[in-house]
Amino acid sequence: MAKSTARHMAAKKNNIARNAGAAAVAGAALIGSVAPANAFAVATPAAVDSTPTLVDYASSTSYSTNGAAVENTTATVKTQDSKTQNLEGKRAAIVAGAYDGIGGSYVWGGESYKAWDCSGFVSYVFAQQGINLTSYTYAMAGELTPTSNPQPGDIVFTNGYAHVGIYVGNGEMISALNPGQGTLKTSVDGGGFMPVDGYYTVAGL
Template structure:
């Protein structure tokens, strides 16, 4: 077949192929609402892990700062004591030197000088050694605290560096939230589903657990806010922390650390006020009884009442 005819035939076949493929490509361009919803849930789940890591580091930095401050308070008086003892020893040495020379001359001129001199020098030597020992003890104690403070400072410096890294991560998180919001607009027509305040009857529960549960019911409808623990918004561990803070109990703002701070229980032991953990300890909710929990779900949603089996529970903990 002549080359011109082959070329013409190739162009015709290519054009036909393009015509057959193009419509199918256009038809698959936009994902369905169901696919977008699945994408939102998957992205939100991954984002929550990053948010909880951010919360955990913030809690660790708080503890390190408090420890460093306590050591600094202890080091101050210790340094003053060491300085005073050093001055006492210096003054004693100077006095001993001066008096020793004078008494040596007196001993040479007096009848009982030798015995008197030995007694005096022995007493001065004892006092000097006593002061030196006290100084050594104080210096050792001071050094111990200095070493501890140095370790804390090193830890604090490391965590401060990590906090700077997380600050950059925070910007990335906010960027991901913006993408999620845009996807939510495509599916729901809005970036956030505004919740409604709970108007039903709040269960009457005795003790601190009742205070925590009441707080959680009153938080229903408030928006999920990244790394927030109220009063205008919450993330998951921020809500449980705030609820138990209202009951006089302190919980760290991190799901994993809350698990470590609570007493493990079985599902059959669940009582109102207990914590329920999900998603590899990146999500936590407050159990309120009757198979229900209150939690801050994810970006774009609000604090809500849900089934304890909204996800597969991976642990239960009791506060106090």
């Protein structure tokens, strides 16, 4: 009886060890996988009115409800040092497109209007201006040029390049955060939750 019990316990330990090993391999495979966006970002929302206080738009054409590009768009924004700056052309349209995205849902791997993840949101807004960016967060940084003087319409990466948003001036960005918060305007560091990795610009803006 004692020998039978000992053999049973040894077999049980072997099964536990094999299961733990399988779980470790599966976890490593998941960590090494590439996804359109990475871990959800969490941030403290910035105050956003129905009419943004930091951005005033003027356009000779209407802005369509599906986020289509705006021609002849201008925008007045506050920069990071609180100076007023007038934007025109694609930069203004990108900022307008970012604001239009506020309230959109967070959908993992999404690239559709108001149904996107963080990189899908950025790539969607830029695509409306004829600028094609990958919807993979890490790869997107490689398509851009780093800048130490970010302007509204530039791109900001946080959380070890796991999160990305559109810089809109005054130290704030708009990004798709997570399924609970959706697309919001926040400070670039999310109120201290998202360390900033760097600002990037697109050639030709």
